[in-house]
Amino acid sequence: MAGTNHRRPAVTGGPVVILVEPQLGENIGTAARAMLNCGLDDLRLVRPRDGWPSDKAVAAASGADTVLDKARLYPNVPAAIADLVHVFAATARDRGMVRREVTPRHAATEMRGWLGAGEPCGVLIGPERTGLVNDDVALADTVLTVPLNPAFSSLNLAQAVLIIGYEWFISGITAPPEILRRGGSRPATKAELLNFFDHLEEELESSGFLRNRESRPHMVRNLRSLFQRAQCTEQELRTLHGVVTAFAGRRERWHKTKRVAGLDC
Secondary structure, X not given: OOOOOOOOOOOOOOOEEEEXXXXXHHHHHHHHHHHHHOOOOOEEEEOOOOOOOOHHHHHHHOOOHHHHHHOEEEOOHHHHHOOOOEEEEEOOOOOOOOOEEEOHHHHHHHHHHHHHOOOOEEEEEOOOXXXXXXXXXXXXXXXXOOOOOOOOOOXXXXXXXXXXXXXXXXXXXXXXXXXXXXXOOOEOOHHHHHHHHHHHHHHHHHHOOOOOOOOHHXXXXXXXXXXXXXXXXXXXXXXXXXXXXXXXXXXXHHHHHHHHOOOOO
């Protein structure tokens, strides 16, 4: 899904992503793309099987060149994590080890706190086929596991990076989880909404729809509640005024035709 906007400021930083013995350049590239989607830019590679740099990684990154350009190569995991204070090991398997285990969401909250205190952290992600070996997991403070279908929980590199990165990214978002895009029109004021109610109810009264005096208050409240929930824009209210006027005009023309034909009683 296309969504690149070079006019917006880039979001970068966050925890380090360490790919241990990745097998294919394409997988490194898609992982880099997932990182940049989530504002992560520190990629470390431990013994990539097909060597580094990789043209296939660049092609698969689909523009996430800034991540690949900064990527650093390491001979082993201890060297890759040497400057970090906190390390997570991403794995879906029970290793028979006594380890603290958290979800990506919980890990994101912890990483926010650590990085805010100036304590660098990172996530180890193992090879595509086998995942991390136990010796690598033993170098981490905490196991990070994505809660998925227990019968099929394996992820490829990009999927793992994207899930972890996404939880990191949204943990720092202060914007509301839902917004209403109004297509350039401003929200209607209460005065405009009340004016529309008056117009609508006047025409409904004239048409006989509100003829039952007992049920009228309830029906009016229901209609007003409906349009309140709609969060109408000023343009939408003008359109609704036009709709009501058009129906009212049709009714008047219909009555006029009946009178002319001598059918009005």
